[in-house]
Amino acid sequence: MQDINVSVAEFLDHHGDEIVDAWQRRTFFAGRTGGDCRAVLNGVAEVVLAGRPEDPTAAGFDAIRDLLGEIAMDRIRRGETAAQTAVTLHDLKPPVVELWTSSRDGDDALPGALRLSTALDTLRLVAMELVGGESADLVEERQQLLELSTPVIRMWDGILAVPLIGTLDSARTQATMEGLLQAIVDQQARVAILDITGVSTVDTAVAQHLLRTVMAARLMGAKCVISGIRPQIAQTMVQLGIDLGDVTTRATLADALAYGLRQIGLVVAAADNH
Structure with a gap:
């Protein structure tokens, strides 16, 4: 054989x-x-x-x-x-x-x-x-990229902002949440802004990610506002029946900053040059 x-x-x-x-x-x-x-x-x-x-x-x-x-x-x-x-x-x-x-x-x-x-x-x-x-190196590299892609920016004393760009998934949401919560503690922030101007689409999963981040920030004692909801995204959210509940929203990051300033007792006004 x-x-x-x-x-x-x-x-x-x-x-x-x-x-x-x-x-x-x-x-x-x-x-x-x-x-x-x-x-x-x-x-x-x-x-x-x-x-x-x-x-x-x-x-x-x-x-x-x-x-x-x-x-x-x-x-x-x-x-x-x-x-x-x-x-x-x-x-x-x-x-x-x-x-x-x-x-x-x-x-x-x-x-x-x-x-x-x-x-x-x-x-x-x-x-x-x-x-x-x-x-192991790949995991570390990915974690570093996640941290770089979700920076927490100090807009004012007591006001933080996280500009989100691209697609939100579970891993990125977790990195965003951890970074934001740590920044709230470190800087004793009272207002946190999640700006989604650069987010390409908002579906049910993305909305749930945002809500979890908002709830976590609230538990840390910070008021949370979502900004940058463009008209087409607003229409999509309505069509999908997505309800952000009692989450505060603003059209632009500037509007959200103005809201945040009011929450800490400040008002932005035009300077009187006369």
Whole structure:
């Protein structure tokens, strides 16, 4: 009987087009070329042929290590967690093993399936080792970007403002809330302004994020006002039935600042030059 490692390697070569086609429809290779799929498949075939499907240091895995790391880290930089990436890598196994078992009915069916399964599990291990080595730095980098994208500005003694730009998500809302609450404590602020002039869209989820931030500021003893609600956003909110409740709103940041000044007992008036 032909060596099982040779049989499996020949199977991967013979059915390469089918496997590449199946892999390109899987999440891990979304947006990648068929050449990337083929390179990874060749690496798997090489470690199987060498009889080292369980060895992450095998030459076949070394040949595709950088490519695997690049694809995995690209997915994580786009917001996917390491656990989610591991799941997408696991999804590469079923189409290969199922194709093998459907094409075999002899004594080599089970041993071959085990070798393929082991090689693809090791493939996932190789990729996740690379992700693990860089993920801590990536998390720190993302946190720094979040902090830079949500600055807390001192507008006046006792008045803070947070200009929000772009899209609000859970992570950014949490960073905004933490930064604002800490600034309220540090500066003993009495008024906090959330300016959404630069927010592209406001849907139900964004409204909930804003309300949570407003409630947190209130618990710290600061009055909160939302400014920068443009006409089109106001119309969208009405159509969606979004209710900001008793939250104070103002059309512009200037209006919100004037409101804040009144709350601390100050009034801005034109200077009398006469």
